[in-house]
Amino acid sequence: MTVEMIFVGTELLLGNIVNTNAAYLSEKCAAMGLSCYFQTVVGDNAERLSLVLKTAMKRADIILLSGGLGPTEDDLTKETAAKVCGKKLVMHEISKQAIQEYFAKKGITPTDNNWKQAMLPEGCIVLDNHNGTAPGVIIETDKTKVVLLPGPPNELCPMFEESVIPYFEKLTEQVICSQTVKICGVGESQAETMIKDMIDTQTNPTIATYAKTGEVHIRVTAAAEDKKAAQKLIKPVVKELKNRFGNSIYTTDDSITLEQAVVDLVKANEFTIACAESCTGGLVAARLVNVPGVSEVFKYGVTTYSNKAKRKVLGIKKPVLQKHSAVSYQVAEEMAEGIADFAKADVALSVTGLAGPDGEGDKPAGLVYIGCCVKGETVVEEYHFSGNRRKIRESATAAALILARRCLLEYMSKVTFGK
């Protein structure tokens, strides 16, 4: 079964935003065994969108469109798709009510153009939007299924997972299952080299690697007549990956994130965790807070971006800052120990570095020191990240979580084996 994607939005053609929906939908469709040969980006223009949609409908079984479902005049994806498929737009009472409730909850009075979002193609399948006001739509024609999704990723992704995947599962004749082995602290090319023989000989299951910041995800995908049979095909491959990557694998569960894995280790030890951040400025804390229920173990996070805050809160002495500068092994060590002490936390993370764009003196942008203190024992590592300010901060945040995991595992190994 083939899928073709159309991304609608003048903001994409003008380069205002990066098309992350394309990568997201492509990965999801590939995992479901759908072949995608073409993707098109087109502006908010009825004539051109119509042309692109008609072309796509001639060559694919499923058309995924994203964007242009908003309430404004610009948004004409639904109107255009309905016209191309020969469907009228009619008021969908349930969607109208949902929009009403959405605005009531926000205490805002909807404007006239908000109701435009409840006008849907007759006979379509309506996909609930729990994160915005534009419902998704599936128009079924004799030959093609046309799926309209909202443009904002925080609306598109949950809608795709909640409604579109189950719909596709019914359409496709075989069940496709996949499992993701998530690895941290190993580079993408290194990971690929380690499994080159497996990739070269893959048929079913297939093996694909995805590079994430600080992580590599290896997805194993099997096609079979039912879920059980697919999982049976996946199992030995995952076992082999475990043999090869050992402790670098932090989970084989798709829903577990790196921050969740760290919090789970903290909880398993009945520990608490705290962090002190400089260049990451709250991003480590924010990732820990991604984990629901983290308040049981996450005691405290501080952003001590200025030297004064480092002195006052973390008790780092002025001579230390002057002698070594804020971006140094020593300051990372004292930050970790300072916040552990202040928060009375069993585990403490610290990050100090230069996020750029400029370096400082002989220290280049991208130089970051990360400290991790577990029960009074502190490890500091030096990192050299590349990229822009944002990339460096994201890399440092991931590295801090990876270091916390490593130190926690080392601590547990010592306690268990008395090493």
Place this chain on the structure above:
Amino acid sequence: MTVEMIFVGTELLLGNIVNTNAAYLSEKCAAMGLSCYFQTVVGDNAERLSLVLKTAMKRADIILLSGGLGPTEDDLTKETAAKVCGKKLVMHEISKQAIQEYFAKKGITPTDNNWKQAMLPEGCIVLDNHNGTAPGVIIETDKTKVVLLPGPPNELCPMFEESVIPYFEKLTEQVICSQTVKICGVGESQAETMIKDMIDTQTNPTIATYAKTGEVHIRVTAAAEDKKAAQKLIKPVVKELKNRFGNSIYTTDDSITLEQAVVDLVKANEFTIACAESCTGGLVAARLVNVPGVSEVFKYGVTTYSNKAKRKVLGIKKPVLQKHSAVSYQVAEEMAEGIADFAKADVALSVTGLAGPDGEGDKPAGLVYIGCCVKGETVVEEYHFSGNRRKIRESATAAALILARRCLLEYMSKVTFGK
């Protein structure tokens, strides 16, 4: 003059990588006044690439292709483009030499397929690649210019800036300029309603709205014979937008972000800022730290996710937390004043709320209280955000910055006018 873009690579169709080249090239072309109506992603497949290229050549003056110039069998962009344009591939001696030197420098012996990269379409313009081995190529046909660029962004971007921009500057006849008016605290449909008459009658300049979390950006774009003339067309439209949105506009400068606008106000008053976060868990601090040089004014950020941390660091008394619960007007107020006092900061922000997925007792997920204390005077607002945990936290983070801006402006107005 119109440009159309074709991105070649099966890895894009599989979602292995995000197409950042698209956003980069789109923005550059828009800034040069080139109109782009279509972009296509296609795999490393000669037949499909040929189809896409022929279609594009029928409708655009310039075709930009990226990817598929590498040395492997998969890479067939150059071969396909040459064939479509009716050109033979011939050995380009200078490129051959450059490849030889590149490998000599790295101490690697080139393999046979590396020489494939020096086989170029006869009569083409060769674009030097200082960051890799694949030269870029411009094929000029009677009607169309076909520009082939390497896929890796670190090769594509410098090549585009060094060689393609100067080439385009010679080709284009008119200049397009745009300016973005950034608004906060006004919803997208409300904003659109407020300028519906302007949008309905737009010709040149054009007006487009873009929804961001907590913000709306209105882009005004004009076409003219030169930059000065285009800017002259834009000026009265921006003035009218200023009349309509007044203080809700936080900038008319494309490069200024909301966090930058807040930091600028803090700096203008010679103030310092601190924040205490619960459900946002460091995201407010992280956005402030986005601003280069913020350490001058950003004293301190804390993530007091647990009640114990709220008591210990912010001095919130147990009875207050027990009586009102952590997610309350009173706690937001005491958090803001507590962190202002602790950090000796002029401006203090606090966020406490329920990011979900679950509510607590009678308090639903999405309920957030945000406090802002400016020079001892505290304002607390109640918000009801919807969406998943991430969306709620992002919305709360934007709302905190917007509240800080509002309170700072109110403070400045009082000081200036003695209201």
